[in-house]
Amino acid sequence: xxxxxxxxxxxxxxxxxxxxxxxxxxxxxxxxxxxxxxxxxxxxxxxxxxxxxxxxxxxxxxxxxxxxxxxxxxxxxxxxxxxxxxxxxxxxxxxxxxxxxxxxxxxxxxxxxxxxxxxxxxxxxxxxxxxxxxxxxxxxxxxxxxxxxxxxxxxxxxxxxxxxxxxxxxxxxxxxxxxxxxxxxxxxxxxxxxxxxxxxxxxxxxxxxxxxxxxxxxxxxxxxxxxxxxxxxxxxxxxxxxxxxxxxxxxxxxxxxxxxxxxxxxxxxxxxxxxxxxxxxxxxxxxxxxxxxxxxxxxxxxxxxxxxxxxxxxxxxxxxxxxxxxxxxxxxx
Numbered sequence: 001x002x003x004x005x006x007x008x009x010x011x012x013x014x015x016x017x018x019x020x021x022x023x024x025x026x027x028x029x030x031x032x033x034x035x036x037x038x039x040x041x042x043x044x045x046x047x048x049x050x051x052x053x054x055x056x057x058x059x060x061x062x063x064x065x066x067x068x069x070x071x072x073x074x075x076x077x078x079x080x081x082x083x084x085x086x087x088x089x090x091x092x093x094x095x096x097x098x099x100x101x102x103x104x105x106x107x108x109x110x111x112x113x114x115x116x117x118x119x120x121x122x123x124x125x126x127x128x129x130x131x132x133x134x135x136x137x138x139x140x141x142x143x144x145x146x147x148x149x150x151x152x153x154x155x156x157x158x159x160x161x162x163x164x165x166x167x168x169x170x171x172x173x174x175x176x177x178x179x180x181x182x183x184x185x186x187x188x189x190x191x192x193x194x195x196x197x198x199x200x201x202x203x204x205x206x207x208x209x210x211x212x213x214x215x216x217x218x219x220x221x222x223x224x225x226x227x228x229x230x231x232x233x234x235x236x237x238x239x240x241x242x243x244x245x246x247x248x249x250x251x252x253x254x255x256x257x258x259x260x261x262x263x264x265x266x267x268x269x270x271x272x273x274x275x276x277x278x279x280x281x282x283x284x285x286x287x288x289x290x291x292x293x294x295x296x297x298x299x300x301x302x303x304x305x306x307x308x309x310x311x312x313x314x315x316x317x318x319x320x321x322x323x324x325x326x327x328x329x330x331x332x333x
Contacts, residue, residue, distance in 0.1 A: 004298060005308075006312075020238045028229070046244070052209065077131070078102055155189045202247050203239040255311075
């Protein structure tokens, strides 16, 4: 099968498996796993942040980061299609008591002027905005990338309003490679980030929360409350560390393969590794996905009228060329 459903489906490379098998480990609940510490220190260094915390998933990372910024009964402002709103099971509401308020944004990218108009100070009967969350790159926006100047404007207006700025950076590595913006420059714009290791970077497990040194003890405690503290976690952290050291620059290959898919399917070129395909009115997306599966290609029905293809390290150029033929035939009926 050629699996283009997501960049989460990757399997560890031989080098990554060796690193995991040979990882030095300890009890991370006691803070004694040296591989986990190395991973946290390395990612914090790359983003120029004071502290980092390894967590099992990006969803947990976002939950923790937003609870560091937003007390119960207050709100976070986000795009209407943001991952924290769409794909995290209402977790920040259930677990953190945080209200979300959303704006419909072009390609999922918040407009600073629209955000400024929606910020609320809060009083005895209104909910105050305590954080703004961006998703970079934006999944439902087709891997869309925030222009750096737009992020700077969001930082300026949130700082002036006394509001925190969080980045769901599940695919921020793709944004870094696509734009050349240094990771530390992104890191300087946000109060907290959650960056994923198990998507484009190809690690089997994990994300990293980036925050201040002062925030980290509470982040650790929140991880514990959510059931995310792990023991000899260095075995999986080694996969993440290997990914950070070896798989960042190669994301350019995934971007090139996504552009190839788009070109072969006569679609606009994507910015990163996600290709969204509109389907004909009379042909539901799940039927397109079924037809593709029968011909050996896995794609995602991304809503009733959209199919999503995501390139990654387990799919090469030849596989993408074959996939494009299958998808085109499926769309043609």
